[in-house]
Amino acid sequence: MxxxxxxxxxxxxxxxxxxxxxxxxxxxxxxxxxxxxxxxxxxxxxxxxxxxxxxxxxxxxxxxxxxxxxxxxxxxxxxxxxxxxxxxxxxxxxxxxxxxxxxxxxxxxxxxxxxxxxxxRLGPDPLRRDARPELAWQRISRSRTSIAAQLMDQKVLSGVGNVYRAEVLFRHGVPPMLAGRDLDETVWKAMWDDLVALMRAGVRSGRIDTVADEHLPEVTGRAPRQDRHGGEVYVYRRAGQPCLVCAAPVAHTELAGRHLYWCPACQPA
Structure with missing residues (x-):
């Protein structure tokens, strides 16, 4: 989708x-x-x-x-x-x-x-200038539901899908199964700002890129990502492959019927 x-x-x-x-x-x-x-x-x-x-x-x-x-x-x-x-x-x-x-x-x-x-019925959209991220935080911070599930709930946050969900959690070292109420508000604000920047870049380019310059293929010497979704990402659809930061195998499971990817070493429970 x-x-x-x-x-x-x-x-x-x-x-x-x-x-x-x-x-x-x-x-x-x-x-x-x-x-x-x-x-x-x-x-x-x-x-x-x-x-x-x-x-x-x-x-x-x-x-x-x-x-x-x-x-x-x-x-x-x-x-x-x-x-x-x-x-x-x-x-x-x-x-x-x-x-x-x-x-x-x-x-x-x-x-x-x-x-x-x-x-x-929709949560705040990181790409809209009228968005109120504090409304999403109110729901996240009161819930025992995992942050990974909440990021995909369009009533909590709108526009974020499976790719941005996996990538923003990785970029901020957040374990996906962490309950929303256990997430630090400072981390949430950093995640929101990151989503705004990443998604605006996606509007401009038409693809999702989340990898920092120092981890790009031309810097590290690895092969560029080959995937129909395009874009350079850290964990999405990279199950079993080495993490681009620590080389640990990227983990995968299903959550609420959707694929979930994360690095157990960079996002420790």
């Missing part, structure tokens, strides 16, 4: 390409046809993201809410348009570009109060 930086990157792209002008909206697949007909020819007001949710605002006509889920994806192409390929839920076409959306978990036209109800 795409992490928050991907949705913010898409919001910036769609804002740049479509905002402030009329757009053509269609649903070649048909599952969004009624809503698309209502929006077709309307002005695209703005695009924004909150956590893993993307919102296309059409003013009084409503807001298109997209959650990509596990299989959803946008494809971006320059005009002229071509015939749809596959099950295109929504096609958006502007002055110079067109965008297809396939396979989302959610693609729905909502009112502003309905959008507010979604965002009210």
């Amino acid at each position: 795409p992490e928050g930086h991907t949705l913010h990157r898409l919001a910036r792209l769609h804002q740049r390409r479509y905002a402030g002008a009329p757009v053509r909206v269609s649903s070649p697949q048909g599952r969004f046809a009624t809503e698309a007909a209502r929006l077709d020819g309307a002005t695209f007001v703005r695009a924004e993201a909150h956590g893993k949710h993307l919102f296309h605002d059409y003013g009084p006509l409503g807001v298109v809410h997209v959650h990509l889920g596990l299989y959803g994806a946008f494809t971006e192409s320059p005009l002229p348009e071509t015939e749809p390929v596959g099950q295109v839920r929504m096609r958006l076409s502007g002055r110079t570009q067109w965008t297809d959306l396939r396979g989302p978990t959610r693609c729905e036209l909502l009112t502003e109060p309905e959008v507010d109800a979604i965002t009210a």
Whole structure:
């Protein structure tokens, strides 16, 4: 599932390409046809993201809410348009570009109060300037639930997924099974600031990089990471491989149905 930086990157792209002008909206697949007909020819007001949710605002006509889920994806192409390929839920076409959306978990036209109800359920997003990290700390510091589980709970913190979860815990030497209430507040504030910096870098580059300069392949002589997710990371999807800092084998388990990676030596219980 795409992490928050991907949705913010898409919001910036769609804002740049479509905002402030009329757009053509269609649903070649048909599952969004009624809503698309209502929006077709309307002005695209703005695009924004909150956590893993993307919102296309059409003013009084409503807001298109997209959650990509596990299989959803946008494809971006320059005009002229071509015939749809596959099950295109929504096609958006502007002055110079067109965008297809396939396979989302959610693609729905909502009112502003309905959008507010979604965002009210979400924790603070490190990529939003209106984020209030103290709200996440209130929940974390009162809970016996592991910090690893809480970082993935979108009601606690929105936009953070499996990669950022594993990497920020490693970077701050926090054992993943530590109860939230046992986490030091100073460490939490450092983790939050780190997530802000890492995720902003991810918006700019389109990939997740968490490795410090001194541990990069060109410095250490190791082979670059080969993974479809891209980016240089410390522990994510590196089970059994040597830690880039201490050479101990990276550990792996499952937590709440998701893969969890950490270094037992750098993140001692």
